[in-house]
Amino acid sequence: MSYQRTQTFNSRRQQNWSRNQNTVAFVSTIKLGPVAHTVLVALMITVLGLIYLTQATRATSYDYATQTIDSQIAELNTQKSDLEIENARLTALETVKNSSVASTMTSPASVDYVQQ
Numbered sequence: 406m407s408y409q410r411t412q413t414f415n416s417r418r419q420q421n422w423s424r425n426q427n428t429v430a431f432v433s434t435i436k437l438g439p440v441a442h443t444v445l446v447a448l449m450i451t452v453l454g455l456i457y458l459t460q461a462t463r464a465t466s467y468d469y470a471t472q473t474i475d476s477q478i479a480e481l482n483t484q485k486s487d488l489e490i491e492n493a494r495l496t497a498l499e500t501v502k503n504s505s506v507a508s509t510m511t512s513p514a515s516v517d518y519v520q521q
Contacts, residue, residue, distance in 0.1 A: 501507060
């Protein structure tokens with residue numbers, strides 16, 4: 406029983422290979438010329454460029470969302486400081502003395518102080 410060599414497989418038995426190594430190599434029947442290689446390289450560069458662009462635009466969209474949130478935080482901080490000023494104005498002593506609640510209060514009949 407003898408083996409015949411084919412175009413797709415070449416035997417490596419004549420090359421003194423030791424154990425646990427492949428003794429058969431696959432040989433492709435399709436041969437690509439320089440134009441096909443150039444086209445394949447151009448396609449690979451195009452695909453890598455598109456991947457890069459999608460990643461770059463994704464980062465830009467995150468930057469836009471971050472900028473929007475930062476502007477909202479600044480606006481809310483401004484509103485907070487305005488409300489603090491309004492609270493201080495409303496709780497001022499003059500406002501309390503002139504309020505309707507303070508005008509209906511009566512003076513005490515007698516005032517006693519603690520002696521030390």
